[in-house]
Amino acid sequence: MSGEGLTIRGLRVSFDGYTAVDGVDLDVRPGDLRFLIGPNGAGKTTLVDAVTGLVKATGSVRFGTNGDGTELIGKPVHKIARLGIGRTFQTATVFEELTVLQNLDIAAGAGRGPLTMLRRRKGIPQPVAEALETTGLTALRDRPAGVLAHGQKQWLEIGMLLVQDVRLLLLDEPVAGMSHEERESTGELLRRVSEDSTRTVVVIEHDMDFMRSFARSVTVLHAGKVLSEGTVAQVQADPKVQEVYLGRARAEESADAAPAVPSPATGEATPTTTASAQEA
Amino acid sequence: MTTTSAPTTPAPEVTKATSPLTRFRVPGGFALGAVLLLGIAPLALTDFRLALLAKYLCWAMVAVGVSLAWGRGGLLVLGQGVFFGLGGYAMAMHLKLADAADTGIPGALPDFMQLYGTGEALPWWWKPFGNPAFALAATVLLPMAVAAVLGFFVFRRRVRGAYFAILSQALAAALAIWLVGQQATTGGTNGLTDFQGFFGYDLDDPANQRTVYFVIAVSLLLLMAAARQLFVSRYGELLIAVRDSEERVRFLGYDPANVKLVAYVVAAGMAGLAGALFVPAVGIISPALIGVVPSIGFVIGAAVGGRASLVGAVLGAIAVAWAQSTLSDAFPGAWTYLQGLLFVVAVGFLPGGLASLGAVIRRNRIRTRSGEAA
Numbered sequence: 001m002s003g004e005g006l007t008i009r010g011l012r013v014s015f016d017g018y019t020a021v022d023g024v025d026l027d028v029r030p031g032d033l034r035f036l037i038g039p040n041g042a043g044k045t046t047l048v049d050a051v052t053g054l055v056k057a058t059g060s061v062r063f064g065t066n067g068d069g070t071e072l073i074g075k076p077v078h079k080i081a082r083l084g085i086g087r088t089f090q091t092a093t094v095f096e097e098l099t100v101l102q103n104l105d106i107a108a109g110a111g112r113g114p115l116t117m118l119r120r121r122k123g124i125p126q127p128v129a130e131a132l133e134t135t136g137l138t139a140l141r142d143r144p145a146g147v148l149a150h151g152q153k154q155w156l157e158i159g160m161l162l163v164q165d166v167r168l169l170l171l172d173e174p175v176a177g178m179s180h181e182e183r184e185s186t187g188e189l190l191r192r193v194s195e196d197s198t199r200t201v202v203v204i205e206h207d208m209d210f211m212r213s214f215a216r217s218v219t220v221l222h223a224g225k226v227l228s229e230g231t232v233a234q235v236q237a238d239p240k241v242q243e244v245y246l247g248r249a250r251a252e253e254s255a256d257a258a259p260a261v262p263s264p265a266t267g268e269a270t271p272t273t274t275a276s277a278q279e280a
Numbered sequence: 281m282t283t284t285s286a287p288t289t290p291a292p293e294v295t296k297a298t299s300p301l302t303r304f305r306v307p308g309g310f311a312l313g314a315v316l317l318l319g320i321a322p323l324a325l326t327d328f329r330l331a332l333l334a335k336y337l338c339w340a341m342v343a344v345g346v347s348l349a350w351g352r353g354g355l356l357v358l359g360q361g362v363f364f365g366l367g368g369y370a371m372a373m374h375l376k377l378a379d380a381a382d383t384g385i386p387g388a389l390p391d392f393m394q395l396y397g398t399g400e401a402l403p404w405w406w407k408p409f410g411n412p413a414f415a416l417a418a419t420v421l422l423p424m425a426v427a428a429v430l431g432f433f434v435f436r437r438r439v440r441g442a443y444f445a446i447l448s449q450a451l452a453a454a455l456a457i458w459l460v461g462q463q464a465t466t467g468g469t470n471g472l473t474d475f476q477g478f479f480g481y482d483l484d485d486p487a488n489q490r491t492v493y494f495v496i497a498v499s500l501l502l503l504m505a506a507a508r509q510l511f512v513s514r515y516g517e518l519l520i521a522v523r524d525s526e527e528r529v530r531f532l533g534y535d536p537a538n539v540k541l542v543a544y545v546v547a548a549g550m551a552g553l554a555g556a557l558f559v560p561a562v563g564i565i566s567p568a569l570i571g572v573v574p575s576i577g578f579v580i581g582a583a584v585g586g587r588a589s590l591v592g593a594v595l596g597a598i599a600v601a602w603a604q605s606t607l608s609d610a611f612p613g614a615w616t617y618l619q620g621l622l623f624v625v626a627v628g629f630l631p632g633g634l635a636s637l638g639a640v641i642r643r644n645r646i647r648t649r650s651g652e653a654a
Contacts, residue, residue, distance in 0.1 A: 052531065081533035093528045095521040102517050109514060110533030117515040164532060 005029040005200045006051070006168055007069055010059035013043070013050050020046040021057070022224035028217075030167075031197040033190060035211045036204045038221035039244065044204045045090070047221070048170045052087050053077040063168055082110060086166035090173045092153035096146030100137050100156055103145050104128045107160035127163045135159040135189065151182035158189060168200045169193065175210050183207070187214040309591065310505070317497040327486045334493040334561040336601040337500050341554035343582045343597035344503045344590065345547030348510060350579060351587035353543040354523030356441075359448030360551045360578045362455050363423035365570030367552030369459075370422055371559040372472035373406060374415030379476045381410070391474065392467045403465050412479065416556075423552030424545050431544040435537035440526075449572060456571035471566020478560045492560045499557060500594070503550050507590055510546070519543055551578070573616070577604075580619060583626040586635025596633060 008026040012019065021043040028034045036044045050057035053075055062069030063085060072080050095103050101124065108127050109117075124132075124141075132138040135155040140148065145156060154174050161169050174190070175183045191214060194201040205211050211218065211232065218235045220228040228238040235241055321333060342360050349355045376390035389402060409415045430451070439447060459466045466472075481488045510516050518539055522529050526536045559565050568574070577600070579587075585596015600622070608615040626633055630640065 076535075077530045078533050078535045081531050087531060093525055095524050095528070097520060097524055098517060103521075105514065106518055106521050106529075107532050109518070112514065117518070118509070118513050120509075120512050121514055121517075160532070 005032070005063070006202070007062045008047075008051070008060070009062075011047065011050060011057055011061060012059050013046050013055055013057045015055075019224055021050060023059070024221070024224070024226055026219060026226065028200050028202055030200050031194065033194040033201045033214065033216040034203070035215040035218045036202060036221060037206070037208075037211060037218060038227070041223075042221040043224040044221055045172055046224075048087060048172055048202070048204065051080075051170065052085060053080045078110075081164070084165065084167035085170070086161035086164050086168070087170040088154065088157040088161070088172055088174060090176060092150065092157055094145040094148070094153050094156050094160075097144060099142050100132075100145055100148070101128065101141040103156060104131055104141075104159055104163050108163035110164065125163075127165070131159040131162040134162060134192065136185070151178045151186070154178070154186065155189065158186075158193070162193065167198060169202065171201070171203045173204055173206060175205070175207055183210055190214060306508070310501070313504075314501055317501065318494065321497075322490060322493065327489065330493050331489060331561065332605065334489075334496050335558065336598045337493075337496045338554045338558040338561060339578065339581065339601050340594045340597040341496075341500050341503055341557070342551045342578045343585075343593045344500070344507050345550035346579050346582040347587055347590050347593035348507050348519075348550075349543045349547035350582065351589070351593065352511060352516060352519045352523065353540055355540060355544060356445040356579070357448055357544070357547060358445045358579060359450070359452035359575050360547070361452040361570035361572070361575035362448075363427060363548040363551035364555035364558070364574075364578070365452075365455055365459075365565065365567075366423045366426060367419040367555030368559050368565035368570065369466070369472065369555075370409060370415055370418040370552075371556035372475070372565045373409040374412060375475040375478065375559065376472055377402075377406065377410040378412075378479075382477060390472075392470070392472070393464065396463050396468070406465070419556035420549045420552045423555075424549040427545045427548030428541065431541040432537075435540050435544075438537075449575060452570065452575040453572050456567040459567045459570075467566070469567060471564055471569070472559075473564040473566070475560065475563060483560060483563070489561075492557070496557045496561060499553060503553070504590055504594065507550075511590065515539075515542070576623070577619065580623045580626070582633075584622055584633055586633025588632060589635035592633050592635025596635075 006026070006028040008024055011021055011024045011026075013021040020041075024043070024047060026047075036047070038044055046055060049055040051061050051063075051072060053072065054077060057073055059073065061072040063072060063083065064070055070083055072083070072085070075083075095106070098106070105121055105125065105128055108125055129138075132141055135158060137152065137156060137159060140152065145153065148156060158169070158171070158174070171190075175186050178186065187210060190201060190203065193199060194216070203215075215232050218228075218230065218232055219226060220235055220238075220241050222244050227244065228235050228241045230238075317337075322330060325333060342364055346357055346360060349357045376392075380388040380390045393402075409418070434444065434447065459471075460469050462468070463470075475483055477483060478488065478492070481491070483489070483492075510519075518529070518534065522534075522536045522539045529536050529539070555565065555570075558569075578597075581597030581600040582593035583596070584600055585594070586592025600619075604615060604619070607618065630636065632640070
């Protein structure tokens with residue numbers, strides 16, 4: 001079993017004496033759609049940073065599809081990326097001055113030889129066309145990525161992971177700041193992506209409704225440690241989780257609905273509609 | 281950069297890429313440049329003016345590399361004088377040795393060495409430059425090799441932004457100071473000058489000077505064609521991606537250090553070739569032509585004309601060089617200040633240079649119009 005998918009053992013990350021991730025063990029198997037939840041400062045993003053090589057960590061992180069996972073700790077970021085591990089960031093980082101098509105084409109091209117690199121792109125490569133289709137961005141492919149709406153940028157990022165032929169997708173709050181419709185489409189997109197039984201998807205999320213609708217399994221982190229793990233129902237029933245996380249989140253939600261989850265229904269959608277109203 | 285106003289505007293601009301006007305714009309512009317440089321300029325200009333233009337075109341060749349490294353790659357290369365100088369000195373050393381050999385005295389030293397030198401033997405590192413093939417190859421390959429070694433360490437250590445600019449500037453200063461200090465073997469402040477022949481041709485003959493001009497003009501056009509191919513290639517797209525978000529590129533499985541290294545090395549090779557052709561055209565290479573001030577001069581033209589636009593950078597370099605020689609005659613003290621001012625104004629207020637002026641005006645007009653509507 002272990003060695004199949006993502007296997008983390010005894011992962012520890014410290015910054016100047018502060019331990020952000022404190023001995024985490026985690027197994028995520030291919031075909032899973034795992035949600036990582038936990039209060040702020042639980043170490044979720046740091047864990048993803050450690051897996052992708054962005055921060056120094058101790059312990060063991062292995063990833064593989066046939067039982068002999070490669071050790072990732074100590075490898076530089078771009079080498080880890082070439083092993084089929086891709087991530088997105090809380091703030092969508094696409095190449096704003098390049099078009100959607102160019103963004104995807106660059107993402108698809110890490111293995112290209114020098115001769116291909118020095119030539120102009122002719123037509124649309126097959127994986128890029130498929131990713132455009134999957135993310136619903138085909139009609140926007142010649143637009144500069146900088147003019148896309150917030151949700152579309154996140155989809156473009158996911159598309160960039162797809163054309164990389166990533167086996168492990170690590171998504172950091174993919175629906176933050178999205179409208180309700182955008183959340184639904186994103187959830188459907190993630191479901192479609194993870195249906196491929198050779199892909200492993202890990203999502204960091206604050207939005208509980210989104211988690212309940214789309215998670216296949218859930219890991220709760222608290223203070224750098226794994227607090228609970230299981231299906232959505234199991235985790236929600238866990239008294240420890242209710243105490244440190246869900247309970248508190250619910251209290252917050254009922255107290256002041258918006259702040260816990262940054263602008264769910266308003267946020268990005270409103271300015272767009274106002275702008276179009278002004279132009280009309 | 282224009283994110284604020286964008287999401288709701290429809291995309292009529294996207295379709296224009298297929299119109300015949302844009303399809304023939306690049307080959308048409310290239311042909312126009314060739315006609316101007318190879319046909320009209322030699323007919324219309326006196327020998328003196330043509331020689332000046334040859335000098336400006338050499339600086340424009342440096343600007344082609346600056347446009348690639350800085351405009352597309354975001355590397356503020358403030359020390360291109362190093363590579364211009366390496367190319368120039370490699371060529372000048374060969375010409376000096378060839379002149380010495382032409383005297384017919386076996387083992388004759390270049391003239392300046394007889395004046396200042398120990399006068400005994402040629403330094404070992406001069407010897408290979410006696411071979412024309414070696415010297416010619418070195419004018420381009422030596423700057424590229426130096427850039428490759430430098431870039432390897434600098435980019436791997438993730439030195440970027442202002443630190444990279446200061447570092448490259450310091451190198452230009454260091455090379456100039458070193459050259460001044462080694463008067464016996466480099467000619468010191470005087471540099472290397474007073475060349476008689478150029479691969480068997482007499483450099484004093486105006487007809488041969490014209491030939492040098494043609495070599496320079498053709499080289500500039502070839503460099504522009506090569507740079508243009510890099511700009512539109514997948515590499516060119518990747519270079520922009522690295523400029524705008526280096527971290528993100530790393531997560532796609534590329535090593536941004538290598539991407540930047542290629543642009544840096546190519547730009548260095550272009551500066552080296554420019555330096556090499558500068559020598560027969562102008563008749564001198566000296567520390568004053570490659571130090572800090574000329575190194576800044578190399579990027580100002582590109583900044584004013586538009587660093588991300590190839591034609592903008594080249595025209596900017598020629599225009600600034602022309603303004604320099606015209607204005608520095610009229611107001612000798614004021615030019616350096618004006619040059620600094622131009623750089624600040626261009627980078628601060630018009631980062632796209634004059635090439636972007638049309639787009640900026642259009643954008644402002646749209647903004648004022650929508651402002652009035654609201």
